[in-house]
Amino acid sequence: MIHIFPRGSIWKKITGIALTLMMLSVTIGSAIQPMEASERLRDRYSNQSKAASDQIDVDSISKPTYRQVAEHYKQTGNSLDSVKEIIHPANSYSAFGGTAPASQVVGDGSKPTLVWEKGTDWIEWTVDVPASGLYNLTFDYYPMPGKRLPIERSLFIDGEAPFRETQRLYFYRIWADQGEPTQNNQGDDVRPSQVEKAAWVSAPLTDGNGLYAEPFQFSLSAGKHVIRMGFIQEPVSFGQIRLAPASETPDYVKVKSSYDASGLKPVSKVDIKVQAENNPVKSDPTIRRESNGDPLVEPASELKFRLNVFGDWRWRKGGQSATWSFTVPEDGLYKIGLKVGEWWGNGLPSYRQIQIDGKSPFKELELYPFTYSRDWRIETLGKSANEPYLVHLTKGEHKLTMVAQIGPFQPIVESLATESKKLSDIIRRIIMVTGPTPDPNYEYELDKRIPGLLEEIQALAGNLGLQIDALRAISQEDTSMANSLLMMKNLFDHMVAKPDSIPRQLDDLNNSLTNLGTWLIDLQNQPLVMDYFMISAPDVKWPGVKSSMWKKMGSTLKNFFTSFRKDYTGIGSVYKGGASGNGDDDILDVWVGRGREWAEIMKEMTESDFTKKTGIRVNINTLPAGQLNSGSVNTLLLAASSGKAPDVATGVGEQLPLEFAIRDAAVDLSKLPGYDSVEKQFLPGAMVPFRYNKGVYALPETQDFNILIYRKDILKELGLSVPQTWDQVGQMIPVLQQNGMQFYYPPTNPQDRSPLGFATFLYQNKGEFYTADGKSSGLSTPEAYKAFKEWTELYTNYKFPVYADLFNRFRTGEMPIGISGYWTYVLLSTAAPELAGRWGIAATPGHAQANGEIDHTAGGQIQSVVIFKQSKKQQQAWEFLKWWTNKDVQAQFGRELEALLGVEARWNTANMEAFSQLPWPEEDLKALSEGWKYFKEQPFVPGGYFTTRHIANAWNRVVLSGENVRESLEQAVKDINKELEAKQKEFGVSP
Structure with a gap:
């Protein structure tokens, strides 16, 4: 054979390289096809209509903001000096939707007013405006009993929302402490409960989030106009609707001139x-x-817990207001000083609107800055301490109101919210081409494949530069936020200069989006703490309020030595005796696995209700939550083994009651009087973990839930509806993946790594974890095999991610839909402001049944309440459990907790009726209630802790090692049964 090219010659190498390049070109071409297909899919679905289930218009952000509209108003001006206020009775409406509103006398009124409750979807009033111009719209309202949330309505004039903010207007309730703080037997203050003060309120429509200091102005032409309000949440009674010509608050110079003239x-x-x-x-x-x-705060703490200041970090949200009453002895001009602290915000000031008798006396007090400082100070309202503003007060009682305002941060917040959405869209378009994990060695040429990409990134950088300048102008110095925005701007500038670096910096883009969301929240936080305020004559010299270093050192040393003799685990009054003390039958020892503020509310309710009714006193002690869970040596196990267990423990993990039950250390509650009626308060599936050997050894306290969360805007863009079944999930996966997106289904519980995801498929396929007697694994059945196969195929066939940070990827749009639990729901509700109105929840996808219904069965996590066998007061402990798990007590505790800590602490009680009484949004409550119908938890048996471990091992063998599904599950069943048999022998369970 004759070789044209000698063996090993350079020509052979060149030929090999050419063939390799040809193969690579084919591979790269096939890799590019999904991107092109994704672009076609995006175009195909971009004009699809919104799903009918969406209640909030995700396109509402396209409407102009009030700031944009107000700028136009300033150009047109207003001349309505001769126009008088228009008064329209609210019960003289012209149309309504749904149930007709009632007309009745409420509060201390003498005339019937309009009572608007749930069921009336909207109400319209027709008013006749005498002249064209700008008007303020004022409502007299009386909050009706509800879920203690702010009243919310939407506003449309002549069929249009005048600006974005009118789509959610707030009518706030009035709250106060229920009396003065009392002292417990330790000498510490006990925080009073919060009570609603029902009263008529007259308030012009303004932004409830504190974005604008002035009331909203509405441009109305002469003639008839239709004002429509839509129901969002909470009942209210409206008395009168008043339209008055809008007017500007005069500045201090004009007001001072009027003082002199008078x-x-x-x-x-x-x-x-x-x-x-x-x-x-x-x-x-x-x-x-x-x-x-x-040491100089009044009154001083004196080594005790004293509630001696007001506000602090909790007084930070725009729109939150507080009002104090005071009396002056004579007419005249006064100066105002406030002892305040503002040591938050990384150097940025906090803003308050200051009103006297319901109105800012001059322009400068509509938006007053409290500059950053590390120390207490007297803030003299004025240009400086030597140039105070003087306020005219008549003899008698007056009111000082302070309203948290976003102030000059408003345009920055608005801009960052817009940039956040743009950045999210940019990231999604990049992922459509590169996928979520780009190849760092491949040149994607994004600047050519994504039209306008570089221009958009450059525009982002330019806008960030403007916001940096605005922040520096407000603070008069560089802040950490401004510096972080500068780093982000430099990142965008680098991407524009070097487009090939963009795929390698995708993580940086995701982090930038997360940071933007965090700064959006931070900029809207306006905290301020106040010790007292003074209304004084201009010639009065105010005292010094800054503590010296020596005073602070002395106070610190006293507190240090006091800590050696004070019990910081006990809450409130501590009684001698208890479970491990003298055996006093009237004292229960209760351990709480939660934070101190949770325990304080629980103690307060116990003292004011339970002890009053029963005469049984309660000592409450707090422990870290992890100390009441199974899986490791913890305080409860050590206490029980040493004979010093409490009478009752709350916040106990769902597996721990079984650990005590099989050792005969927990009380069988089903044998106690009245158990049957108590059990009916909970879902049947929530009781499963606490049943053992025909007994029940705990009651559910809180209940987590698995829900489907989804991005309304992205599903709309892709033309996808919310899936009801797993078959529908499978049908939407290609569309998501062709657009560079993913569906998230966690294979394990993120807290304890147990295979939580398997239970959903097992129960929906009518399988069980164990046989009826609980002595063998139930995973050898055809139903269990089908469930295991479906579960693992999510990751082998559909390429679901094994692990992901759903919260952040949900925000970026990489995972616009997925299964999650309670904490992700809370995070999205509180820490993702840029997604407001863009996401929703639904029941977990299920399996269609023969009768046409869909089985949405899913589990969650439960915390429980346990009585210990060592207790000599089991009957008293049972009275406490019946009281604590009662619907009224649970609902009150949830309301008190949210009133104290905010929505981020919303109580997910396991009591079904109490859950529905808590202030969940109506749309979310409907979805949660639907999912709860199918709630079912995993049972626990001796040796059952190995079940989750071997299911996880079987999943690893299939998904990570490619082992056969049936063989892997059969091996897990053998391993599980082996451990069950061993534990049954250890604890003497008969075969």
């Missing part, structure tokens, strides 16, 4: 001090008295 003079030697914690009325029950240990 002959008003400053008062002399008057000095009035009002302690800020002295029970002001407020718009939000989460604003409250707080404790501060500074």
Whole structure:
């Protein structure tokens, strides 16, 4: 054979390289096809209509903001000096939708008013405007009993929302402390409960989030107009609707001139001090008295817990207001000083609107800055301490109101919210080409494949530069936020200069999006703490309020030595005796596996209700939550083994009651009187983990849930509806993946790594974890095999991610839909402001049944309440459990907790009726209630802790090692049965 090219010659190498390049080109071409297909899919679905289930218009952000509309108003001006206020009775409506509103006398009124409750979808009023111009719209309203949430309505004029903010208007309730703090037997203050003060309120429509200081102005032409309000949440009674010509608040120079023209003079030697914690009325029950240990705070703590200041970090949300009453002895001009602290915000100021008798006396007090400082100070309202603003007050009682405002941060917040959405869209378009994990060695040429990409990134960088300048102008110095935005701007500039670096910096883009969301929240936080305020004559000199280093050191040393003799685990009054003490039958020892503030509310309710009714006193002690879970040596196990277990433990993990039951250390509650009626308060599936050997050894306290969360905007863009079954999930996966997106289904519980995802498929396929007697694994059945196969195929066939940070990827749009639990729901509700109105929840996808119904069975996690066998007061402990798990007590505890800590602490009680009474959004409550119908937890048996481990091992063998599904499951069944048999022998369970 004759070789044209000698063996090993350079020509052979060149030929090999050419063939390799040809093969690579084919591979790369096939890799590019999904991107092209994804672009076609995106175009195909971009004009699809929104799913009918969406209640909030995800396109509402396209409407102009009030700031944009107000800029136009300023150009047109307003001349309505001769127009008088128009008063329209609210019960003289022209149309309504749904149930007709009622007309009745409420509060201290004498005339019937309009009562608007759930069921009336909207109400319209027709008003006749005498002249064209700008008007303020004022409502007289009376909050009706509800879920203690702010009242929310939408507003449309002549069929259109005048601007974006009118699609959610707030009518706040009035709250106050229920009396002064009392002292427990340790000498510490006990925080009073929050009560609603029902009263008529007259308030012009304004932004409830504190974005704008002035009331909304509405441009109305002469003639008839239709005002429509839509129901969002909570009942209310409307008295009168008033339209008045809009007017600007005069500045201080004009007001001071009017003082001089009227002959008003400053008062002399008057000095009035009002302690800020002295029970002001407020718009939000989460604003409250707080404790501060500074030696010069009034009253001083003196080594005790004293509620001696007001506000602090909880007084930070725009729109939150507090009002104090004070009395002056004579007419005249006064100066105002406030002892405040503002040590948050990385150097940025906090803003308050300051009103006297319901109105800012001059423009400068509509948006007053409190600059950053590390120390307490007297803030003299004025240009400086030597140039105070003077306020005219008549003899008698007056009210000082302070409203948290976003202030000059509003345009920055608005801009960052817009940039956040743009960045999210950019990331999604990049992922459509590169996938979520780009190849760092491949040149994607994104600048050519994504039209306008570089221009959009460059525009982002330019807008960030403007916001950096705005932040520096406000703070007069560089802040950490401005510096972080500068780093982000530099990143975008680098991407524009070097487009090939963009795929390698995809993680940086995702982090930038997360940071934007965090800064959006931070900029809207306006915290301020206040000790007292003073209304004084201009000639009064105010005291120094900054503690010296020596005073602080002395106070610190006293607190240090006190810590050796004070019990910080006990909450409130601590009684001698208890479970491990003298055996006093009237004292129960209760351990709580939650934070101190949870325990404080529980103790307060116990003292005011349970002890009053039964005479049984309760000691409550707090422990870290992990100490009441199984899986490791913990405080409860050690206490029980040493004979010092409490009478009752709450917040106990769902597996721990079995550990005590099989050792005969927990009380069988089913044998106690009245158990049957108590059990009916909970879902049948929630009781499963606590049943053992025909007994019940705990009651559910809180109940987590698995739900489907989804991005309304992205599903709409892709033309996808919310899936009801797993078959529908399978049908939507190609569309998601061709657009570079994923569906998330966690294979394990993120907290304890147990295979939580398997239970959903097992129960929906009518399988069980164990046989009826609980002595053998139930996973050898055809139903279990089908469930295991479906579960593992999510990751082998459909390429679901094994692990992902759903919260962040949901925000970026990489995972616009997935299964999650309670904590992700709370995070999205509180820490993702840019997604407001863009996401929703639904029941977990299920399996269609022969009768046409869909089985949505899913599990979650449960915390429980246990009585220990060592207790000599089991009957008293049972009375406590019946009281604590009662619907009324659970609902009250949930309301008190949310009033104290906010929505991020919403109580997910296991009591079904109490759950529905808590302030969940109506749309979410409907979805949660639907999912709860199918709730079912995993049972626990001796040796059952190995079940989850071997299921996880079987999953690993199939998904990670490619082992046969049936063989892997059969091996798991053998391993599980082996451990079950061993434990049954150990604990003497008969075969």
